[in-house]
Every structure is written in structure tokens, then in C-alpha cells.
Amino acid sequence: MHHDTLFAALQTADMLEIDGLHAWEFTLEPTQLAALEAGQPGDGEAPFLRVECMDGRTRREWRFSLAAVQAASFDAANVCWTLDDTQGSHTLRCLDAFIGSDDDGEAE
Template identity: 45%
Template sequence: MTQAASLLAALQATDMLEIDGLYAWHFELHADRPEQLLSIEVMDGSTRRLWRFTEAEVAAAQFDAAGEVWTLSAGASQHRLKCLEALVADSDAPDDEDEEVE
């Protein structure tokens, strides 16, 4: 994924997210709630983990081009976010199994 001008722009263009090495199965942007602009939910084994970030925290995130990650500070904690692109199968492509062999 190419570098966006800001973490917010990157989040708006991504469909998968990694936080601190964990793949987020669910994340949301709440444009109407600047006090909780970004929420991320992850299952870490059998433990559900949840992070919430304000608009100011998202705006202050710094991009590390070498690791292609955003460093996001929330209070005394720092988190590393990586925006990823999901692989999506083309539903219009013919299935190999359906093709007849002569």
C-alpha cells in the first residue's frame, strides 16, 4: 500500500489493519465522534482486546517508511499500526473446476 498523507487518509483507504503485530478483525472510523474517532478490536488467543483513539491522536500519528507502519501515541502508550490490503477473489472469474476438459 502506498503512503498516505495522514493516518486518517490511510485508514479510509484500507480494508485490513494490524496493530502491535495483531491482525484486527474489526476496526471502525467514527467521523461524528472526535473523542473516539478510531476503534480497533482484536482477538488475541481467547482474549478480546479493544483500542480507542481520539481524532487528535490519529492526527498526530507518525509514518515510518522503513517499516511501513504508523506510530500512534495514546497517553503513555505507543502502538504500531500497519494498513493492509485484503486479497479479494473476483466473483466474475470462471472456476477452474467448472471447466470441461476435452
């Protein structure tokens, strides 16, 4: 499902792929998130999105400001978002998890 903004996509995502690495650890800063959900503008330069993953044995972490998330552009051809931080440009893909059922299909 395509969302109009990266912010909207992040709210429904279960996992992210950043620069080709799968990152199931990501958080939206709670104070900023509460402000946005209450219709307030939030602090554009404050940290908003934190993404963590393991690249082999190396822990990698990215932090993006609210302004960076709001300025992200969607690449429809590759179904991903492009956003920038102090290290440069990053490709972010929002993924939905598939959840299996505990039912084994047998009726009791």
C-alpha cells in the same frame, strides 16, 4: 500505497495490524468522520478510531482520539504508523485485502 496521513490510510484500509496483531474489526466514529469529510475540524479529544481483535481467547480493544490519529507519524522503513493513547505508543499498519474472483476462468 503510502498516504500522507493516517486518516487517509484508514479510509482505504481493509484490515489493520496493531502491535503485531491482525485486526479486521476497526471503525471510524461516524459523526467525526462526517464532520471531517464536510471540511469541519472535528472534536480532537473525542474518540475517533476503535480497533478490536482477538489475541488467543482474549478480546483486545484500542480507542484513539482524532488528535492521536492526526498526530500519528509514518515510519517509512517499517511501513507503519506510530500513534499514542493513554496506554502508550502503538504500531499500526494499514493493509489491503485481496479479493478473489467468483469466475472459474471458463468462458460460457
